[in-house]
Amino acid sequence: MTSKTSPTPNPPAAQTAAAGGPHEPAVVVKGTWATAKQSFRDLFRWQQRVVITNSQGETYEEWQNPPPLKNPFKLFALLTAKQWLYFFVGFYAWTADAFDFHALSIQTTKLAKYYGRSKTDITTAITLTLLLRSVGAAIFGLLGDRFGRKWPMIGNMIILGLLQIATIYSTTFQQFLAVRSLFGLFMGGVYGNAVAMALENCPTDARGLMSGIMQQGYSFGYVLAACANLGVGGATETWKTVFWIAAGLSIGAGLIRLCFPESKQFLEAKKSGHKITAGDFWGETKSMLAREWRMCLYCVVLMTWFNYYSHTSQDSYTTFMITAKELDSAAGTRASIWMKVGACVGGTVVGYLSQFVGRRRAIVVASLVSCCMIPGWILPEGERSLSASGFFMQFFVQGAWGVIPIHLNELSPPAYRSSFPGITYQLGNMISSPSAQIVNAIAESHFVTSSKGNRVEAYGPVMGVATVIIALGIAVTTALGPEKLGRHFEEAGPAGANVSDAHAHLQEKTADAVSLAESKQGQHSSANEVEHKV
Known part of the structure; x- marks a missing residue:
């Protein structure tokens, strides 16, 4: 069975530096059987496949050496009161x-x-x-x-x-x-x-x-x-x-x-005045199930x-x-x-x-x-x-x-x-x-x-x-299963917020596209006017 691979975003320099230097990108295959075979092979590789999120919110996977075992008391100290x-x-x-x-x-x-x-x-x-x-x-x-x-x-x-x-x-x-x-x-x-x-x-x-x-x-x-x-x-x-x-x-x-x-995510959503409708919630839920079944x-x-x-x-x-x-x-x-x-x-x-x-x-x-x-x-x-x-x-x-x-x-x-x-x-x-x-x-x-x-x-x-x-x-x-070691989910908004965010982002992109089209149309009209006068 031939496995397909998905493109891997290039990590920005700041991100690789923060991770301790550049790392080898990890190829992500598509398909259930191909993913299972890849997961099984990964068990026998000492390096770990780690999920990275860059500053633009894109996620990709790369190979990293296992982190050194840290003193558990130092790990306890990482948590705030x-x-x-x-x-x-x-x-x-x-x-x-x-x-x-x-x-x-x-x-x-x-x-x-x-x-x-x-x-x-x-x-x-x-x-x-x-x-x-x-x-x-x-x-x-x-x-x-x-x-x-x-x-x-x-x-x-x-x-x-x-x-x-x-x-x-x-x-x-x-x-x-x-x-x-x-x-x-x-x-x-x-x-x-x-x-x-x-x-x-x-x-x-x-x-x-x-x-x-x-x-x-x-x-x-x-x-x-x-x-x-x-x-x-x-x-x-x-x-x-x-x-x-x-x-x-x-x-x-x-x-x-x-x-x-309440949890941090919901308090921040409330402070920002972000209103999540029932339609947003169920819309995102259906989208998630279709994508993650x-x-x-x-x-x-x-x-x-x-x-x-x-x-x-x-x-x-x-x-x-x-x-x-x-x-x-x-x-x-x-x-x-x-x-x-x-x-x-x-x-x-x-x-x-x-x-x-x-x-x-x-x-x-x-x-x-x-x-x-x-x-x-x-x-x-x-x-x-x-x-x-x-x-x-x-x-x-x-x-x-x-x-x-x-x-x-x-x-x-x-x-x-x-x-x-x-x-x-x-x-x-x-x-x-x-x-x-x-x-x-x-x-x-x-x-x-x-x-x-x-x-x-x-x-x-x-x-x-x-x-x-x-x-x-x-x-x-x-x-034979997946692993998403190191995945960052701390800043994810509540369910439904992402649909609203996506709509807002789409409207913003649409407005930019319309503005750009109008600008180009105006430039084109000006050029035609000049040409007509000449």
């Missing part, structure tokens, strides 16, 4: 969101006893939550891009807290499922707005590190939920106490967000793999240790906490390294190493061994995940950094929604012999085989 505050609010909202979700998944056995249902029945609530998250992501992500990040996030977090309280008062299993479905709808809107708020103004050099930390709000939320579960004890009714804590965290996140102003499809496929990756390896892990490894509830919860501590460390470390080795290389290596870790993850016996193996397994699983927030932001159309990451992430969640149910259903219908000679449900083999397939899928998909 305001940027830190916005980052922490986004991180806290994502942590509270994760706590809300895991308050159910780590208490599956308690809820099964409370409602008199099987563990597989209880995981139906997880499936419904994940199914409806994509709807919430679309609604609240587009609201965030249209009206700003602030009020959609406030509404999300407060309603999530109220739905946690409604779960506590659900007296029947049908009420429980209905409330969790609504919970999924509102939960879906959190990720896109939280990540956009936390990362959109981060300095370029610090993005990898901050992305890794941001993503681990999910793991940190799990750790907090597991600690809460450990603290309340193993009695059946104690699940309600964990849900009360979750409600307080979510409502608190909404109230804290209330104290902060391949990127949208790729990111949905990638996030489907990633959501299977995390839910398959995590959601049933506590159940695996209690049921298959025959640990008591407290020991299983402690091992889960260590597993998620490994996730927090791994996400931060691999996210930091992605600034040096590139986003895709970091994901591919982390996912392949996690494949090699699987035997050591499911075969050990005892709390200590399982805690250690869980730590290192999740170090690499969430290490790959740690690159995702900034990778999705860099791949996003600049004006859609609230909706694009959130919708693609939650569509992946929707497609992978049955993951916990599938694992539980297969494990509960197959049995293995434990180290104590008992017949136990086959959670270990099921989770191990599924995770190998998923990790290999992530490695292949990422290796």
